[in-house]
Amino acid sequence: MTATLPSTSLDDAEHPQVFTGTPSAGEPGQVDAHDVCAWFGDRLVLETVDLVMEKSKVTALIGPSGCGKSTFLRIINRMHEVVPGAQLAGSVKLDGVDIYGPGQRAMETRRHIGMVFQKPNPFPAMTIAENVLAGLKFSRTSPANKDDLIEESLTKGGLWNEVKDRLGELGGALSGGQQQRLCIARSLAVKPRVLLMDEPCSALDPTSTLRIEQTIKEIASEVTVVIVTHNMQQAQRVSDYCAFFLAEENQPGRVIEAGRTTTIFGSPTDQRTFDYVNGQFG
Numbered sequence: 001m002t003a004t005l006p007s008t009s010l011d012d013a014e015h016p017q018v019f020t021g022t023p024s025a026g027e028p029g030q031v032d033a034h035d036v037c038a039w040f041g042d043r044l045v046l047e048t049v050d051l052v053m054e055k056s057k058v059t060a061l062i063g064p065s066g067c068g069k070s071t072f073l074r075i076i077n078r079m080h081e082v083v084p085g086a087q088l089a090g091s092v093k094l095d096g097v098d099i100y101g102p103g104q105r106a107m108e109t110r111r112h113i114g115m116v117f118q119k120p121n122p123f124p125a126m127t128i129a130e131n132v133l134a135g136l137k138f139s140r141t142s143p144a145n146k147d148d149l150i151e152e153s154l155t156k157g158g159l160w161n162e163v164k165d166r167l168g169e170l171g172g173a174l175s176g177g178q179q180q181r182l183c184i185a186r187s188l189a190v191k192p193r194v195l196l197m198d199e200p201c202s203a204l205d206p207t208s209t210l211r212i213e214q215t216i217k218e219i220a221s222e223v224t225v226v227i228v229t230h231n232m233q234q235a236q237r238v239s240d241y242c243a244f245f246l247a248e249e250n251q252p253g254r255v256i257e258a259g260r261t262t263t264i265f266g267s268p269t270d271q272r273t274f275d276y277v278n279g280q281f282g
């Protein structure tokens with residue numbers, strides 16, 4: 001069944017409480033996607049995706065262009081519903097709570113399930129420090145000590161040592177790799193349970209890429225990470241689990257195979273997975 005998504009603002013106004021009884025902010029969460037389907041208009045682009053993204057682990061989503069990886073990621077933090085004509089079916093649970101269930105607010109979900117995009121998007125006219133704190137405004141939280149939070153978040157983002165003496169400079173003045181780590185720090189400042197990353201290194205040089213991968217490994221004990229990547233070496237370096245998406249000709253995207261990264265790359269069960277991870281197509 002196709003679920004027409006509710007108006008976010010109406011939902012927000014009427015249902016103030018969410019995620020009661022679940023771990024507090026800052027603890028890694030588990031995401032369970034069940035029977036997820038997605039449409040743009042009449043076009044089914046993702047079909048019956050079942051995927052568990054384990055707590056405190058890094059899950060990589062791999063597959064050729066157009067197979068629905070970004071769409072799936074957007075469904076996990078309720079960004080899909082802001083696309084005109086987009087619809088979805090199925091359920092997505094964070095620590096057992098359906099993020100699309102009655103009473104769930106999109107903004108609150110996005111605080112618990114943060115997102116880092118392909119292109120670094122710091123606020124260029126804000127300082128480095130202001131950028132780190134920018135997400136707090138939307139989450140309506142006020143830290144006890146902002147300086148401590150800035151240092152903590154930039155340290156987790158792997159950027160502190162490079163910027164500690166220039167926190168008042170503009171975010172837009174940083175290099176691309178530094179801007180991406182600033183965006184990671186901004187996402188971590190609101191203490192999400194899950195961090196979604198959509199090709200976070202695709203615009204970066206190899207050194208910056210390795211730096212971000214190191215950051216991902218360091219934060220994984222505190223936040224569940226789901227990363228989309230076209231880089232097979234990167235998937236193997238950073239992820240514990242891997243899901244291979246594929247949209248065959250005139251078909252919607254599906255998960256062909258998911259499991260431990262070592263298995264997906266070392267001994268996949270499906271020939272299509274083998275061919276993809278060995279560079280035969282895509």
Ligand SMILES: Nc1ncnc2c1ncn2[C@@H]1O[C@H](COP(=O)(O)OP(=O)(O)OP(=O)(O)O)[C@@H](O)[C@H]1O
Pocket residue numbers: 040045063064065066067068069070071072083
């Ligand atoms: N806003 C949109 N409107 C209509 N169709 C869309 C929209 N966004 C994506 N699609 C379609 O949905 C399908 C999945 O797209 P998606 O961006 O999720 O793929 P992807 O796996 O992330 O690809 P890539 O690796 O190139 O980023 C594609 O066929 C795409 O054309």
Ligand SMILES: [Mg+2]
Pocket residue numbers: 069070071198228
């Ligand atoms: Mg994409």
